[in-house]
Amino acid sequence: MNGKRAKSALTTCPKIGLLWRTDVPTSPADAHSARQWPIMAALRELGGEVEAIGYADETAGTARDRLLTCDGVMVWADPISDAGDRSRLDPILHEAAGAGVSISAHPDVIAKMGVKNVLHSTRALGWGTDTHRYADLEELRALLPERLASGARVLKENRSNGGRGVWRVEVVDRGRGAQPNVSVLHAARGSVPLEMPLDALIDRFAPYFERGECLIDQPFQPRLGEGMIRCYVSADKVVGFGHQLIRALLPPPPEGVDSPEAQPNPRVMHPADAGAFQSLRDSMEQSWIPGLQHILAVERDELPLLWDADFLYGPKHDRGSDSYVLCEINVSSVAPFPPSAVRPVAEAAYRRAVAARERRVAGRGTAASPA
Structure with missing residues (x-):
């Protein structure tokens, strides 16, 4: 390796891409108004070169070429959205990672952390609850009635977001046959409870299981009305919190689903x-994140640069302190995020991009990305 060439490559600033869905390739004006703008500004303050990449399936080839010029890339793209899925994007990210680009979050990590199955695989951690996994329709038909007998349950499709694929189910009466009638409330905004025989609900999941997916079952948390706590994390460090009073899985108010009271x-x-969430922060950093890494076999440098864990308040402890129940992990498209997250996320992204550049220089004698 030419020593002067390697030194020159390492002393140039790392190039960090920020990719998110858009209708057209991102222009400078679009980038300035994007939710990711604070991170872009922080990266530039650190000395990074920032590449704002607007992604659409129609321009996937252009996005691929731009990705391959970067040392690191942060990605915001929901797996399920009105704009489509990630069937074209993920292979491009795999290709870029294979070329030495640091990708956050890598599709393989999303497949471990960003699905509802994580609620089952990590149920023994302190954030877990009475969580079950149904692998097929027969298992759901055999076991769900007994679990509903103890109270309302929440069924979650393995790959779901934005309230899609999440239902609150509870028995309303025993009906005239062997199967009870249940009330079913979808978590998507604007939903109203529907009453149906349990058998009819179970049959609705047949096409889902035929696609090879699983269904996760958790008890409904009675303290849902006290809000959801979103814990924002960069790699293995908590960088902020969000608290929100939500309406999902709560019956609509008398004013109707379109009323202000329903929003x-x-x-x-x-x-x-923040003082109110320090016990949660301590549990996350000292126990739950290390436990998650161990169970899922995810190294620290593989953890997403920005992810969040959504918690509901669980039963009070004997001394009156709160417990927390994990209801979801988001890694594909975390936005908005608190101002406190910006600098630590940018610093972590910068470090990973520098490390990726160093590895490529050491392995190939140059920092230039493959075309």
């Missing part, structure tokens, strides 16, 4: 050192 309250952001 969720704004999420109130808090810094990582």
Whole structure:
């Protein structure tokens, strides 16, 4: 390796891409108004070169070429959205990672952390509850009735977001046959409870299981009305919190689903050192995140640069302190995020991009990305 060439490559600033869905390739004006703008500004303050990449399936080839010029890339793209899925994006991210680009979050990590099955695989951690996994329709038909006998349950499709694929189910009467009638409330905004025989509900999941997916079952948390706590994390460090009073899985008010009373309250952001959430922060950093890494076999440098864990308040402890129940982990498209997250996320992204550049220089004699 030419020593002067390697030194020159390492002393140039790392190039960090920020990719999110858009209708057209991102222009400078679009980038300035994007939710990711604070992170872009912080990266530039650190000395990074920032590449704002607007992604659409129609321009996937252009996005791929731009990705391959980067040392690191942060990605915001929901797996399920009105804009489509990630069937074209993920292979491009795999290719870029294979070329030495640091990708956050890597599709393989999303497949471990960003699915509802994580609630089952990590149920023994302190954030767990009475969680079950149904692998097929027969298992759901055999076991769900007994679990509903003890109270309302929440069924979650393995790959779901934005309230899609999440239902509150509870028995309303025993009906005239062997199967009870149940009330079913979808978590998507604007939903109303529907009453049906349990058998009819179970039959609705047949096509889902035929696609090879699983269904996760948790008890409904009675303290849902006290709000959801979103814990924002960069790698293995908590960088902020958000608290929001939500309406999902609660019966609509008498005024109707379109009334102001039926809408969720704004999420109130808090810094990582907010006093109300320090016990949650301690549990996350000292126990739950290390436990998650061990169970899922995810190294620290593989953890997403920005992810969040959504908690509901569980039963009070004997001395009156709160417990917390994990209801979801988001890694694909975390936005908005608290101001306290910006600098630590940017610093972590910068470090990973520098490390990726160093590895490529050491392995190939140059920092230039493959075309």
